[in-house]
Amino acid sequence: EIVLTQSPGTLSLSPGERATLSCRASQSVSSSYLAWYQQKPGQAPRLLIYGASSRATGIPDRFSGSGSGTDFTLTISRLEPEDFAVYYCQQYGNSPLTFGQGTKVEIK
Amino acid sequence: QVQLQESGPGLVKPSGTLSLTCTVSGGSISTYYWSWIRQPPGKGLEWIGYIYYSGSTNYNPSLKSRVTISVDTSKNQFSLRLNSVTAADTAVYYCARHKGNGGAVDYWGQGTLVTVSS
Numbered sequence: 308e309i310v311l312t313q314s315p316g317t318l319s320l321s322p323g324e325r326a327t328l329s330c331r332a333s334q335s336v337s338s339s340y341l342a343w344y345q346q347k348p349g350q351a352p353r354l355l356i357y358g359a360s361s362r363a364t365g366i367p368d369r370f371s372g373s374g375s376g377t378d379f380t381l382t383i384s385r386l387e388p389e390d391f392a393v394y395y396c397q398q399y400g401n402s403p404l405t406f407g408q409g410t411k412v413e414i415k
Numbered sequence: 416q417v418q419l420q421e422s423g424p425g426l427v428k429p430s431g432t433l434s435l436t437c438t439v440s441g442g443s444i445s446t447y448y449w450s451w452i453r454q455p456p457g458k459g460l461e462w463i464g465y466i467y468y469s470g471s472t473n474y475n476p477s478l479k480s481r482v483t484i485s486v487d488t489s490k491n492q493f494s495l496r497l498n499s500v501t502a503a504d505t506a507v508y509y510c511a512r513h514k515g516n517g518g519a520v521d522y523w524g525q526g527t528l529v530t531v532s533s
Contacts, residue, residue, distance in 0.1 A: 308476075342519035351509055351526050352460065357519035364521075395460055399519055403475040404450075404462040 309334055309398050313407035319415040326383040328410045330396035335376045337400030343372055343381045346409075347392045355394075356381060386412070417442040419510050419524035427504075427531050433497040437510030437524060444468050444491045448513040450520065451484060451495045453506040461506075465513065466493055500531045 310333040320326055330341070339359035344352035354363040356372035359379055369384040383390055391414050396407040423435035437449070450465040464474035466484045474482050478497070486493040497504060508529055512522040 340518070344520075351523035352520075353523075354514075354519055354521050357514060357521075363519075397460075397519070399513075399517065402473055403477070404465075406460040406462070408459045 308403055309336065309401050309405050311396050311398060311405055311407035313394075313396060313410045315410060316408075317411045317413060319413050320386055321415045322386050322388055324386050326381075326386055326390070326412055328381040328383075328394055328412075330374075330379040330381070330407050332377040332379070332398060336379075336398045339375050340398060340400030341372075341374070341379050342397045342399065343370075344395045344397065345390075345392050346395065352395060383412075388414075417512065417522045419512065419522055421508060421510050421524045421527040423527065423529070425527065425529060427500055427529060428533055429501055429531055431500055431531075433495070433500050433504060433508075433529055433531075435495045435508055435510075435527065435529070437493050437495075439491045439493075439512070444486065444488055444493065448517045449484075449486070449493045450511045450513060452509045452511055452520070453504075454509070454526070455503075455506045463495065463497075463508075465517070502531050505529065505531045 312331045314329045341359045343356040346352040360372045371382045393409045393411045418440045445468045448465045451463040466472045481498045483496040507526040509526045510524040511520040514521040
C-alpha cells in the first residue's frame with residue numbers, strides 16, 4: 308500500500324498569500340496518477356488536480372499541481388476567501404487507492 | 416450534469432450489515448468505474464472499493480472480507496454492503512465516479528452519515 312504523507316498539517320495564511328502544500332509518497336506513484344481535492348465543512352470533496360498537474364473542469368488557474376515520483380506539490384498562487392478548506396492528495400495508480408491525511412488551510 | 420445520491424439506513428446495530436445504494440442521474444453508469452469512499456467524523460478519507468459497470472470489483476484489503484459492491488445497470492445504481500459492523504465503521508459514506516478509465520474521482524455524492532450503535 309502506498310502511504311501518502313501531507314505537510315504541513317495546518318497552514319495559517321492571509322488572503323492574497325501563496326499556499327504551498329506537499330504530498331510525499333512512500334513509493335513512486337505510477338504514471339503520476341496523483342490527484343488533489345478540496346473539502347469544505349459539511350461538503351463532499353471536490354476534484355482540483357489530476358494526473359499531478361492537470362486542472363479539473365472549472366478550477367481557477369490560481370490552483371496548480373506539480374511533481375512526480377514520490378514528491379508532489381499543490382500551489383495556490385493567491386488565496387481567495389473561498390480557498391480556506393482542507394486539501395487531500397490521493398494516488399490512484401496502485402491498489403488500494405489511498406489518500407493523504409489532509410492539510411488544513413486556515414485564515415491567519 | 417451527473418449527480419449521485421446515496422440512500423440507506425442512517426443507523427445500524429453492531430454486528431449488523433450496512434447497506435447503501437447510490438443512484439446515478441444525468442448520465443449512464445456504463446463505461447465508468449464507481450467507488451465507495453468513507454470518512455469517519457473529523458477524520459480523513461478511506462477508499463472502500465470500486466466496481467466497473469461490467470461488474471468487476473476491486474476492494475481495499477483492509478475491508479475486503481466484509482465488503483460487497485454490486486451494480487444494477489438497468490436502474491443506474493450501484494450498492495455497498497458491509498458486514499459485521501462495529502462503531503469503527505461509523506462514518507459519512509460517499510459514492511463517487513472515476514474519470515475515464517479508473518482515474519481520479521470527478522463526481523461525488525453528497526454523502527450520508529451511517530452510525531453504528533445499539
